[in-house]
Amino acid sequence: MDIRDLSGARVLVLGAGVSGPGAVRILHALGAEPVVADSRPDAVDLLREALRDGVSCTGISLDRAAELLGGTDAGGVDLVVTSPGWRPNSPLLRAAAEAGLEVWGDVELAWRADAAEMFGPRRTWLAVTGTNGKTTTTSMLEAICGEAGMAVRACGNIGLPVTEVLLAEPRVDVLAAELSSFQLHWAPSCRPDVGVVLNIAEDHLDWHGSMEAYAAAKARVLTGRVAVAGADDEIASRLLAQAPAPTRIGVRLGAPGPGELGVTDGVLTARIGDRDRDDDEVTLLPAVDVRPPGPAGIIDALAAAAVAMSVGARPEHVAAALRGFTVAAHRAELVDTVDGVRYVDDSKATNPHAARTSLLAGGTMVWLAGGLLKGADVDPLVAEVSTVLRGVVLIGRDRGRIAEALSRHAPGVPVVELASGDDVGAAAPDEPQQTMDRAVAEAARMATGGDTVLLAPAAASMDMFTDYGHRGRSFALAVGRVAGR
Known part of the structure; x- marks a missing residue:
């Protein structure tokens, strides 16, 4: 549909x-009639207030939406705009496909409206994706773009939806868009001017169905004018090599080759000028000035620099x-x-x-882990970090899978498993905090001076907590x- x-x-x-x-605001601005369906009775009322x-x-209810998509209603539907979390195999989206209707995500809706200049001249789209590091990058x-x-x-995915940016006043000319694999799946025509894939590791396989489908969704950001990717990451590097973008830039922890950014003698450097020259290296800043510190933060900084310099930042x-950047909360804080x-x-x-980076940051760890693994295999991580573990405290619905991996790869490490009412979906309102209190107390008993008690769950939070921020605040309490105190 045009x-x-x-x-x-x-x-x-x-x-x-x-x-x-x-989505409703932009559809209204385009003259469409938005009809919103949600399973929660008060959800539409809350949306109207916003x-x-x-x-x-x-x-309308989801049952009513099914009737519309099933063709039993004379009013019908011309287009479906889905929340990015809805799986392609959900009944309503299968019904939409069977009815021959297009399904767009909110990013697709925004992309098409901007490309058609429905809200003024087209913006510059800078897209960031990857399994980890998206928000920091x-x-x-x-x-960087603001400094320029x-x-x-x-x-x-970082906060303000892309649809909101198109309607923002004063006008926004450059979109620094964090895009998840879900958002990219539902945005098939989106071609960012510059896109970066930081890394690819097992995540959301329960949603995408396979590692190949997950990686393919991420690779959609590499289809514009400039493609950037983590050169040290095997899958991201392969996606970069296959990208149709005319300009491809790798970022790595070592010295950069032509057309790359990297680290030379402890200094972030770029070689993305004249690729035929050997003396084209430009220094950016010392690696010790980057926050968050460590390899992950440096790669994020290099990626952000590569994207920004591709659109004119110096x-x-x-x-x-x-130098003035402050890392967001709940990221190795x-x-x-x-x-x-x-x-x-x-x-x-x-x-x-993501948990691997913090577990290998140095020193002996008491690891607090668990939650929803989303189909990810935790065995390789446990095998790699077993030697740094003083002890492990496990919470959340998939804690048993992590415990089994520990028994295989770290049989000598003490492990405490804590059950919660959330295991059966019947937790009292204060139970998540009570469970976290017990978990931290157990971890404190295991730790000795010089150790780190690390909350790096390696799993999603929604089995017990509202989101990862809620989980982090619970840990701090x-x-x-x-x-x-």
Whole structure:
């Protein structure tokens, strides 16, 4: 369906959550009739409260949506706009496909509207994806572009939906868009001007069905003018080599080759000028000035620099922005030091690949892990980090799978498993905090001076907590109780 034909069209919006209000606003601005379906009785009411004056929508149940998609209603539906979390094999989306309807995500909707210049001249799209590091890289990218004087806004999976940016005042010219694999799956025509794939590791395989499908969704950001990827990551590097973009840039922890960014003698450097010259290396800033410290933070910084420099940022903009950059909460954040034991919140480590970075950051760890593994295999991680573990405390629904991996690869490491009412979906409102309090107390008993008690769950949080931020705040409260506060 052409975006220009939406005036008067009836559009079914599946999901009234984070992406819902923005989708409704932009559909309303395009003259369409948005009809919102959600399983939660109060969800549409909450969405209406979030809309601006003069913007309205019709709310219906999922059963009613099924009737519309089934063709039993004379009104029908012209287009479906789905929340990114809805799986392609969900009954309503299968019904939409059987009815011959197009299904767009909110990113696809925004991309088509912007490409058609429905809200002014087309913006510059800078897309960031990967299994880990997306939010930090996107935030760094926004900071660099802002330092360079661009009218930039971080958006997408990082907070403000992309649809909202198109309607923002004052106008945003550059979108620094963090895009998840779900969002990219539902945005098949999106071709960012510059896109980066940081890394690829097992995650969301329960949603995508296979590693190949997951990687293919991520690779969609590499289809524009410039493609950037982590050269040290096997899969990301392969995706870069296969990318159709005319300009391809690798970022690595070692010295950069022609057309790459990397680290030379402890300094972040770029060789993305004249690729035929050997003396084209440009220095950016010392690696010790990058926050968060360590390999993951350096790769994120290099990736953000590569993307920003591809649209006109200069080395001095990169250096100034990264020196002043502050990492977001729950990303290897030191909460407190109690009796010589460091308590670190890396609740954002929602998969094994992310947890690995913190577990191998140095020193002996008491690991607090568990949650929803989303189909990921935890055995390789456990085998690699077994020698740094003082002990392990496990919570969450998939804790048994991590315990089994520990019994295979780290049989001498003490392990404590803590059950929760969330295992059966019947937790009391305060039970997640009570479980976290017990977990941190157990970890404190295992730790000795010089150890780190590390919350790096290697799993998603939604079995017990609202999100990873809620889980991190719960950990901080529990640490405060250990400290006697």
